[in-house]
Structure formats: structure tokens, C-alpha cells
Amino acid sequence: MATVLLTGFTPFADFSQNPSQQIAEALSGIRIAGHVVESAVLPVEFGRDVELLFPLIERLQPRLVLSLGLAATASCIWVERIALNLRQTNEGERPIIAGGPPALFARLPTDAVARSICDVGVPAVAHVFAGTYLCNHIMYQVLHQIERKTAPRQAGFLHLPLSVEQALAEGRMQSSALPLSHLEKGVHAAIASILQAPVDGGQFGQ
Numbered sequence: 001m002a003t004v005l006l007t008g009f010t011p012f013a014d015f016s017q018n019p020s021q022q023i024a025e026a027l028s029g030i031r032i033a034g035h036v037v038e039s040a041v042l043p044v045e046f047g048r049d050v051e052l053l054f055p056l057i058e059r060l061q062p063r064l065v066l067s068l069g070l071a072a073t074a075s076c077i078w079v080e081r082i083a084l085n086l087r088q089t090n091e092g093e094r095p096i097i098a099g100g101p102p103a104l105f106a107r108l109p110t111d112a113v114a115r116s117i118c119d120v121g122v123p124a125v126a127h128v129f130a131g132t133y134l135c136n137h138i139m140y141q142v143l144h145q146i147e148r149k150t151a152p153r154q155a156g157f158l159h160l161p162l163s164v165e166q167a168l169a170e171g172r173m174q175s176s177a178l179p180l181s182h183l184e185k186g187v188h189a190a191i192a193s194i195l196q197a198p199v200d201g202g203q204f205g206q
């Protein structure tokens, strides 16, 4: 059966959990629009993330690679439009791939995906870019990999806000947060809407 590869990240910095991991695990094995969801949880470590992900893409040849991560400053789901060829570490800024394009667009219709998440009652917006840390790294690396190979053809990234459960558990009472069940519903709706878009459905027909 055709597959969707859904990735999340492990907890990082001073977070005790990561909703992206919880949702990737919760949706693992379910079927959406004739596709089965295969999930992977990636370490928050430059290099190790793709070492784990690229062989999975090779093996599964998924129609869609959708990656998830936590953005604690988000107040709704961000459907990321752009990944930058830039990674920021303690040693400073450097390109993710020397000589690679400065930026790559998500290969999915970001505005339509955000609308489809809102349609199931979960707030979401198309958001300009995925930052300069691991979430941007995985998004750029996957999009770059797809450019060089023919399949899979759709890929993108959703940043999730904190879950209410996590905000309460970690004492982050002033942070915006959505219930984990709403985040899960939103990600499910995003996958369903992407699978309805044309396979070459990059934002600008890439």
C-alpha cells in the first residue's frame, strides 16, 4: 500500500515532551485516503536526523514526507512555506548543503493545507519559514533530496504549538497551547488534504 512518512522529534532543550513525537506515534499505522502512515521519531541532532530518515525514504518510497516539530512560540499550527539553506549552531551560521539553493519551497499547497486544518476546528496558518534549527534542517534536507530524485514528490513541515497537557505539566501557564487531541486532528486533516492535491502539487508547480 502507498505510504505517508510522518516524522516527529524527541524532546529537546528544557522540554520534557514533544507533541510532534506524540502525534507521529499516535497516527502510526492508521490509513488515510488509501495510504498507510509510517512514523519515525528523529533525534534533535544535525546529521543524525537525516541518517535515520533518508534510508526510510529509500525503503518506503512514500508519496508524502510530512515532518512535525514543536515551536513553543506558535499559537496555532504553522504550515511552513520555506526552508532556508542555513543552520545555526554555537559555532555560528553555515549552509546546510554547500552550494545548495538558498531556500526551497514546501512541496505542498501550504495555504490550502492551513485552511483544511482550520476546517476541522483547529487554528492554523501558512507561515513564512521554519527557522534555523533542526526543523528547518529536516525540511531543507528532505526537499533537497526530493529535488535530486523523482520520488517521493510531496514534502513539507508543520510546526506545532505546545500541547495544553505539556504546558500544564511544565508550568508554562502563559504559553499559547492547544489540546493534544486537537493537534492530532489538525495533522490528520493536513495529511488528508495533501493527499487530495496533485502529486506535483508544490506551491509554485515545482
Ligand code: PCA
Pocket: 009, 012, 018, 020, 044, 068, 069, 070, 071, 131, 132, 133, 134, 135, 136
Ligand atoms: N523543534 C525544533 C527542533 C525540534 C523541534 O521539535 C525546531 O523548531 O527547530
